[in-house]
Amino acid sequence: MTKRKELYAADSIKEIRQKMEKWGKEVYNTEKERQEPFRTFSGLPIKSLYTPEDISGIDYLQDMGFPGEEPFVRGIHPTMYRERGWTLRQLAGFGPPEETNRRYRLLLKEGATGINGVFDYPTLRGYDSTDPIARADAGRGGVAIDTLEDMRILFDGIPIEKISSSLVTCQPICNITVQSMYFANAQDRGVQLNRLTGTSQNDFLMETAITVAPEVLPPRFSFKLSCDAIEYCTQHVPYWNPVSFSGYNYRESGCTAIQEIAFVIANAIACSEELIRRGSHVDSFAPRLSFFLSAHNDFFEEIAKYRAARRIWCRIMKDRFGAKNPRSLAFRFHVQTAGVALTAQQPLNNIARSAYHGLSAVLGGAQSVHIDGYDEALCTPTELSALTALRINQILQLETGVTNTVDPLGGSYFIESLTGQLEEMIVTLLEKIDQMGGIVKAVETGWIHREISDSAYNYQQAIESGKMPVVGVNCYREEDEKLPMDLFQVPETLRIQEERIKKIKKERDPFRAQHALDEISRCCDENGNLMEVIVESVKAYVTEGEISRTIKGCYGTWNMPLF
Amino acid sequence: MKKDIRVVIARLGMDAHWRGSIVVARALRDAGMEVIYVGNQMPENIAETAVQEYADVVGLSTLSGNHMILAPEVVRHLRERGMEQTIVVLGGTIPPDDVPKLKEAGIAEIFGPGTPLKKIISFLSGLR
Numbered sequence: 001m002t003k004r005k006e007l008y009a010a011d012s013i014k015e016i017r018q019k020m021e022k023w024g025k026e027v028y029n030t031e032k033e034r035q036e037p038f039r040t041f042s043g044l045p046i047k048s049l050y051t052p053e054d055i056s057g058i059d060y061l062q063d064m065g066f067p068g069e070e071p072f073v074r075g076i077h078p079t080m081y082r083e084r085g086w087t088l089r090q091l092a093g094f095g096p097p098e099e100t101n102r103r104y105r106l107l108l109k110e111g112a113t114g115i116n117g118v119f120d121y122p123t124l125r126g127y128d129s130t131d132p133i134a135r136a137d138a139g140r141g142g143v144a145i146d147t148l149e150d151m152r153i154l155f156d157g158i159p160i161e162k163i164s165s166s167l168v169t170c171q172p173i174c175n176i177t178v179q180s181m182y183f184a185n186a187q188d189r190g191v192q193l194n195r196l197t198g199t200s201q202n203d204f205l206m207e208t209a210i211t212v213a214p215e216v217l218p219p220r221f222s223f224k225l226s227c228d229a230i231e232y233c234t235q236h237v238p239y240w241n242p243v244s245f246s247g248y249n250y251r252e253s254g255c256t257a258i259q260e261i262a263f264v265i266a267n268a269i270a271c272s273e274e275l276i277r278r279g280s281h282v283d284s285f286a287p288r289l290s291f292f293l294s295a296h297n298d299f300f301e302e303i304a305k306y307r308a309a310r311r312i313w314c315r316i317m318k319d320r321f322g323a324k325n326p327r328s329l330a331f332r333f334h335v336q337t338a339g340v341a342l343t344a345q346q347p348l349n350n351i352a353r354s355a356y357h358g359l360s361a362v363l364g365g366a367q368s369v370h371i372d373g374y375d376e377a378l379c380t381p382t383e384l385s386a387l388t389a390l391r392i393n394q395i396l397q398l399e400t401g402v403t404n405t406v407d408p409l410g411g412s413y414f415i416e417s418l419t420g421q422l423e424e425m426i427v428t429l430l431e432k433i434d435q436m437g438g439i440v441k442a443v444e445t446g447w448i449h450r451e452i453s454d455s456a457y458n459y460q461q462a463i464e465s466g467k468m469p470v471v472g473v474n475c476y477r478e479e480d481e482k483l484p485m486d487l488f489q490v491p492e493t494l495r496i497q498e499e500r501i502k503k504i505k506k507e508r509d510p511f512r513a514q515h516a517l518d519e520i521s522r523c524c525d526e527n528g529n530l531m532e533v534i535v536e537s538v539k540a541y542v543t544e545g546e547i548s549r550t551i552k553g554c555y556g557t558w559n560m561p562l563f
Numbered sequence: 564m565k566k567d568i569r570v571v572i573a574r575l576g577m578d579a580h581w582r583g584s585i586v587v588a589r590a591l592r593d594a595g596m597e598v599i600y601v602g603n604q605m606p607e608n609i610a611e612t613a614v615q616e617y618a619d620v621v622g623l624s625t626l627s628g629n630h631m632i633l634a635p636e637v638v639r640h641l642r643e644r645g646m647e648q649t650i651v652v653l654g655g656t657i658p659p660d661d662v663p664k665l666k667e668a669g670i671a672e673i674f675g676p677g678t679p680l681k682k683i684i685s686f687l688s689g690l691r
Contacts, residue, residue, distance in 0.1 A: 253580075378658060
């Protein structure tokens with residue numbers, strides 16, 4: 001163990017402490033504080049003032065270092081936003097693919113620098129639009145994708161060889177097919193897989209704990225599909241991030257900042273262990289593991305959270321997995337501003353909320369940012385709301401000057417203390433999950449569901465009691481409020497998808513389609529990598545529903561523990 | 564002694580968001596009601612459960628936008644089973660313009676985003 005070199009000399013700290021005690025007694029205590037517990041959202045106590053003493057235990061070179069170097073607290077790139085701004089990646093998706101294609105084109109024309117595509121409820125859960133239990137949800141919450149033909153329409157005219165696409169394929173059961181359709185479509189367009197850039201979410205916790213469905217795969221099989229996709233991409237699609245551990249959604253379900261980071265990292269640990277068990281070297285896949293986080297209301301805690309996550313990840317990858325490649329040690333993340341913090345009441349106030357959220361994300365060193373639309377609590381964003389959100393992102397990047405130096409809050413007594421405190425809490429929670437046997441076990445036993453629902457309940461109680469003020473909801477509420485804007489109407493989807501599926505089933509080669517599904521069954525039985533098979537299967541125009549029914553037929557389904 | 568109010572809580576169709584329904588379920592339980600949480604279901608199954616559980620209330624939750632299609636179907640299936648006395652309430656992101664149409668279709672009350680739990684509890688307690 002190398003000797004630690006503390007940040008400040010012991011005698012200066014001693015003098016600062018003495019002076020502060022005196023100041024506390026003679027000055028501060030003569031004033032009157034508000035009577036409330038000063039705590040972060042996660043419950044960490046906050047002092048009235050932070051001084052060099054609070055960070056004197058830091059060894060600068062070991063604990064902070066320089067951007068682009070271990071332990072990456074100050075950022076994962078040496079130059080950060082001085083070289084290139086964060087990617088403006090605004091989420092979009094609704095209705096049939098032709099409608100979402102139009103929204104993609106609009107956002108790119110207006111300055112978005114990446115695609116961020118969300119899929120509708122049935123697609124995310126592996127159902128065709130025409131499935132009896134899916135029909136009422138076709139085209140809602142995202143775009144409907146049933147076959148390779150839909151994927152072709154969705155990305156028609158979008159330069160996928162040049163810009164990166166993030167596919168919000170959060171459930172592995174969806175990802176394994178929809179990502180395969182994206183790859184197959186790229187091949188059809190003559191773009192080689194080894195040139196494609198983008199990300200898929202592919203997070204088994206999403207399938208089994210966060211956004212659940214009527215029937216889901218048992219956790220260990222959902223986890224297997226997720227690892228299949230990572231393994232496949234490592235070998236064939238080297239610039240693709242095959243997973244984006246979706247702490248954002250954990251947070252939206254109720255998690256605290258501490259749980260958000262602990263659960264994404266526990267998930268990434270499990271995937272790493274599985275990939276290593278399958279024979280991959282950590283440095284072959286770890287550089288492409290990516291994360292997706294929330295930016296919620298507690299401004300400083302959020303900033304500290306991103307910084308703590310980077311330090312924890314670096315140390316785990318190095319000490320636990322022996323990673324050598326610096327890219328394996330760098331915690332890369334996309335941020336979406338917290339939808340759950342937005343209100344249906346006085347919705348224009350959400351513009352201010354999301355702007356603050358976005359500011360915390362970039363002060364925390366995010367690689368790409370989505371700003372929510374002000375109508376998030378009411379509907380899918382209208383064109384006006386989506387464009388306003390993009391403009392907020394652009395104002396942040398171009399007008400505020402926050403891009404001019406790297407990690408501008410690094411060294412703040414408060415931020416560094418909070419970063420250290422959060423790190424400690426997160427590491428403790430990670431140890432607890434380890435003792436349980438890892439994240440897959442924690443899902444199977446329902447522990448994770450209970451943790452999240454407890455946090456969600458506490459959050460709501462804090463709003464109920466007024467302890468957590470929400471402007472327009474539990475204070476400054478307006479009675480008989482009139483909505484100041486139009487709401488989005490989801491365009492007709494089911495009829496279009498129904499006709500398209502019918503046409504495809506009539507025109508496709510039935511023997512080839514059946515063969516494709518048989519191959520998937522065989523691969524499940526042989527415990528092979530399903531991605532390899534499904535990238536080919538989708539070219540036979542089998543539907544997403546047919547593929548996931550085949551997989552569920554082999555692996556069975558699971559009911560998540562009810563609360 | 565009055566008997567406890569029995570509430571079946573379900574999420575409609577494919578909707579993914581469980582947070583609201585779970586928080587409401589816990590609050591109702593804490594307020595002394597008997598809560599049966601059934602997760603994602605289609606209207607017919609929800610009505611079946613309500614019959615089997617002698618439900619006084621069916622609480623539906625959805626944020627996906629499927630409410631105009633599925634919520635009235637729950638009411639219809641309940642009435643077909645003779646459950647005239649069981650009331651149906653709905654929570655989630657429901658655009659204001661849809662509220663009168665849903666009430667006309669037999670939904671007793673709609674609780675949009677930001678509704679205090681107290682309001683839901685007192686509405687259901689008033690049913691006794």
